[in-house]
Amino acid sequence: MAQMNPEIAAPKPFFDGRSLTRNIIQRRSWFIAFILIDIFVLYSIANNQELIEAWDYIVVGIGVTVQITILSFVISIIVGLIVALGRISKNIIIYNISTLYVELFRGLPLLVIILIFAFVVTPALVDLIAGTETLPGIPFLDNIIQNIVGIDPAVIETTTLRARDINPVVRIVFAFAVTYGAFMSEVFRAGIESIGRGQMEAARSLGMNYVEAMRHVILPQAIRNVLPALANNFILLLKDTSLASVVAVPEISHLTRQYASNRFRYPEGLLILSFIYANVTILMSLGVIYLEHKLQQDKHDD
């Protein structure tokens, strides 16, 4: 994953007319250029039958892309928050388990994790539920199914459930969630550690227990401090969903590959794909800039 830092605009709430113009030229030229390119591409698409075809074919995947992004983001935030608390825990068992998790999933390439989830974890789960044995050397799986899950493998017809029957979004979301959970936990941990020790001491000296102090005093401040970093991770996650195309999840990258290879129209497909990604991420980036700007202002207002 390439780290990307969206450019931070200088926070200045009010402008007079002349400095507003100067400010736009100095700080917003990139955006004007982007809009101009955008208009040019849109114009090309509207006037080119092949590009319109590509657009129609690919754009239906946006729903899946957005679904994967949002679901993974929500789950990874929950995972990240829990793991971050584990990473700062004084309990050595909790600390070591959460550290192992972070180091492991930060160390594995996202693509590898996606492949593992698609070709190992999901089939294994399906087999577990369907009761067929495909993992050689793990006969105790049947026992688990019978004794713990309470299903007799013999009763279930093996044809009732297959990996491909499972919703592709569900199939892939956990790969993203565990990977990004590891990154998010580091973001949250940095946020929590950025809050001075005095805050915890003040909360505890008022009789709050650790959980109450975390919930009411530390986390509200920590999360506020890391909001831009979280938003940045959201953009990275959105772009990384393109990796799901390798396991045939019908998001926009996968549809582009299908379209391009079926009709030998790679330039058209890739232009449309880039156009979609660039516009969605630029919207997010503007959101991040706005967020940082707003937080900066709030700090001055306080």
Added chain:
Amino acid sequence: MTDLPANESDERFLEEPIIRVRNASKAFGAVKALRNVSLDVYAGEVIVIIGPSGSGKSTLLRCINRLETVNSGEIWVEDVQVNNPKCDINRVREEVGMVFQSFNLFPNLSVMGNLMLAQTVVRKRNRAEAEQIARRLLIKVGIPEKADVYPAKLSGGQQQRVAIARALAMNPKIMLFDEPTSALDPEMIKEVLDVMLDLAKEGMTMVVVTHEMGFARAAANRIIFMDQGEKIVETTPIELFENPQHDRLKQFLGKIL
């Protein structure tokens, strides 16, 4: 709080001390912060702890509500042994307010939010009741007009008065002050000390670590002088300032007076 009025003389009360420190020792690595310190504090007393920096004053204070734990010895607050890991320390802390050198107000909450949070979370008061108490305390510390302001907009002296009010909102039996005026500009020290003097007059049990000798003279029932983790002198303000006996105390007073 206490049934007895604040006693101006050094006469000890007949009741049990509200804080008992017995042979407390504490080391941070090789540095011995406390060496065998013992101390009794009776209800309604104002104890001022003075001494050069690094003498263990703050550590002693922080051990009383277990922000630090002692390595050996015992600390009792009322009938709870604070340094026993099994004791319910949160119940002790409800009764022991603390004011820090760096204020430690919650910057994400308004003044009202700061005053109401622990009341609602810990004391389980409803919002209306908590708000009423908070407003009364803001009047008491002299800044009722700052109720809805955020801490960053307040001066240091105002922040520290909010911090005192925040601790008082829990109706503590004891107040610990850890160098409450050391981070303040000189012109703001008085407004904080005035609030503390009022508290002392009302009979609040207070343990105060400070360099403000004027406050020590005016409010303390007893003054403790500490150096290098040891309690060197424990005596009345008059005795301490008019007729210091110990060499190290004389040295210290010579430097600051």
